[in-house]
Amino acid sequence: MxxxxxxxxxxxxxxxxxxxxxxxxxxxxxxxxxxxxxxxxxxxxxxxNRESLLDALVERTVQEMGAIRPTGRTPAARIVSLARGLRRELRARPHLIAMVHEHGLTERMFLPVRRTLVREVHAAGLRGSRAADAVRAVQFQIVGFVLVERNRERAPVQSPAEEELWTGATADEDPALARALARPADPERLFTLSVEALVTSLLA
Missing domain, CATH: 1.10.10.60 (Homeodomain-like)
Incomplete structure (x- = not known):
């Protein structure tokens, strides 16, 4: 019923x-x-109809992505938190993000996050082209990292596997490096590390 x-x-x-x-x-x-x-x-x-439904889903996704808010006491901390939040949301809804892209609304979807980044780089004292470079570099880092993650997840099983390739010889006689590279990467930790390093350099 x-x-x-x-x-x-x-x-x-x-x-x-x-x-x-x-x-x-x-x-x-x-x-x-x-x-x-x-x-x-x-x-x-x-x-x-179905097309109207898909349009509504796209519009809602654009609005939801615009609701990401940074946290932290400093511009650098807030930018890192914003980057982590954006990565998390992009990874949580790849099919919906693809639909937004197909509708030609990707730039509009990212605009609220970029405006927030502008406010934070201004708060850090950057202006003009330096501020623009910082905003774009952070966005490219986030999107690029997510694309690499998705490609790795969808890749066929590798043979030899990564852990089989790293030895003392292939790691320039650095056994600790070889052991570390043979372990699976922690994407969350690596993402945070890379964004923190990028933001520290950009705001210096």
Whole structure:
């Protein structure tokens, strides 16, 4: 029996979850109705057709990405926190971000974060082209790191594996380095380390 009192937000929440897990191709009105325990006609009433639904998901994703806020006592700390938050959100919704890109709204999506970065680099005393370089460098670092992560995750199994390649000889007779490179990377720690080093250099 179809459920009552379905809301637009519930439809968008469930549709976003389906896209997050399986990609936009898996989002059909029939499947969405089944997930919601509702009639397809009720979904059409709330969000229109499938294209309208996808447009609404894109717009909502743009708004959500604009809600990322920095924390910390110094401009450097706030920039690092903003970078970590943006990376986390990009990784949490790759299919939705891809839809935003396909709709030509990537620059608009990043604008709120970039404006926040502008405020922080201004607070650190940078102006003009130096401030612009800092904003772009941080954004490129975040997006580039996420792309590398995604490519590594989707890559086929490597043979030989990374841990098999590093020995004293391949590490210039630095056994500690070889052991460290043979262990799996910690992306969160590496990301924070790289952003902190970049921000420290940019704000110096």
């Amino acid at each position: 179809p459920r009552a009192a379905l809301t637009r937000e519930e439809v968008l929440d469930t549709a976003a979850e389906l896209v997050k897990q399986h990609g936009p191709d898996a989002l059909t009105m029939r499947k969405l109705a089944a997930e919601l325990g509702s009639a397809v006609t009720s979904i059409y009433w709330h969000v229109g």
